[in-house]
Amino acid sequence: MTHPARDPHAALRLAEALIARPSVTPDDAGCQTLIGERLRAAGFVCETLLRGPDDFRVTNLWAVRCGARPGPTLAFAGHTDVVPPGPLAQWTSDPFTPSHRGGKLYGRGAADMKSSLAAMVVAVEDFVAAHPDHAGRIAFLITSDEEGPSVDGTVRLVEWLQQRGERLDACIVGEPTSVERLGDTIKNGRRGSLSGRLRVIGVQGHVAYPQLARNPIHQLAPALAELVAIEWDRGNDHFPPTTFQVSNVHGGTGATNVIPGDVVVDFNFRFSTESTPQQLRERVHGVLDRHGLQYALDWTLGGEPFLTPPGPLSDALTAAIRATTGVTPELSTTGGTSDGRFIAxxxxxxxxFGPVNASIHKIDEHVEAASVDTLAAIYRGTLERLLA
Incomplete structure (x- = not known):
């Protein structure tokens, strides 16, 4: 039987095996068991951390291999869970049956992010086979709760590692970051996310007698216009300016002749390192108070921003990408949040760093089939530059 590390399409085959497991959040569906078996065979010590209630049990994997010489700890991180496939009738092929068409691999999780996980595992298998006495340590942090609430996933794994005194030197998260072609974009940071639910309180009444009511929508409108117009910051060399966006507005009884008693507004900040959550909260409250609103405001901090300035990790990954594909990647901090915020x-x-992200969460999610093994070569090239 061909050893996985010697099969030129080992990463693609493992990606297919992972896609075939319907691991919709928080169900790991055996993905981590398969990955753990491969890593144990490569000399890793694997530990499973189960967290969450019985009806939403999250599976987390921590695996580590110690080298023969001193050196840094390089970790690979990712998630085995996927978003629901949506209407099955709209898929060209079963979302949990890996399928090939036109040089592409189709299936839920193909891009986000089972191809990355497969490439990471095979890259490590190949690297360890070639360098059994490598320097430092290689680690894996894998969860089944990244696409869901992210309450009992990587954040719990990180807390558990903190309690044990573990510290990592470098980490590659396998998020699908490439835009046009594999290798064109590395995310070296992410903006923070701060959400608010604002309830402005009025007095319900008949529209024909507004003097007997207080319309919260009318009261909110000038304050909301001011919030929308504010320049929160100007960003910096690494982050775009902080943005404020309203996502939902709920008000009224459904009747056209009733002034509502309240209005609820959901909004979100994606913020740079030029603003802090406390500063943003204080500025919003200042606007609302100045307009004399009666209100309640609940805040949720989804994540702090993090940034990795250019350095050993990004240099090694960039060099590996360039050597493997001929592409020079751009360092970027755009996009949403990721589990990188916890690992930081x-x-x-x-x-x-991972495959092209154009089809993530969509019907007929896919990657270029050849890119999976190329991705494994890039991850291995990074290991060679840091731990060989």
Missing amino acids: RICPQVVE
């Missing part, structure tokens, strides 16, 4: 608590260098 115990790791000074966190970057994200």
Whole structure:
């Protein structure tokens, strides 16, 4: 039987095996068991951390292999869970049956992010086979709760590692970061996310007698216009300016002749390192108070921003990408949040790199089939530059 590390399409085959497991959040569906078996065979010590209630049990994997010589700890991180496939009738092929058409691999999780996980595992298998006495340590942090609430996934794994005194030196998160072609974009940071639910309180009444009521929508409108117009900051060399966006507005009884008693507005900040959550909260409250609103406001901090300035990890990954594909990647901090925000608590260098993201969360999600093994070569090239 051909050893996985010697099969030129080992990463593609493992990606297919992972896609075939319907691991919709938080169900791991055996993905981590398969990955753990491969890693144990490569000399890793694997530990499973189960978290969450019985009806939403999250599976987390921590795996580590110690080298023969001193050196840094390089971790690979990712998630085995996927979003629901949506209407099955709209898929060209079963979302949990890996399928090939036109040189592409189709299936839920193909891009986000089972191809990355497969490439990471095979890259490590190949690297360890070639360098059994490598320097430092290689680690994996894998969860089944990234696409869901992210309450009992990577954040719990990181807390558990903190309690044990673990610290990482560098981490590659396998998020699908490439835009046009594999290798064109590395995420070296992410903006923070701060959400608010604002309830402005009025007095319900008949529209024909507004003097007997107080319309919260009318009261809110000038304050909301001011919030929308504010320049929160100008960003910096690494981050675009902080943005404020309203996502939902709920008000009224459904009747056209009733002034509502309240209006509820959901909004979100994606913020740079030029603003802090406390500063943003204070500025919003200042506007609302100045307009004399009666209101309640609940805040949710989804994540702090993190940034890895150019350095050893991004240099090694960039060199590996260039050597493998001929592409010079751009360092970017655009996009939403990721589990990198949690890992940054115990790791000074966190970057994200993976396949093209054009089809993520869509019907007929896919990647270029050849890119999966290319991605494994890039990850292995990074290991060679840091731990060989």
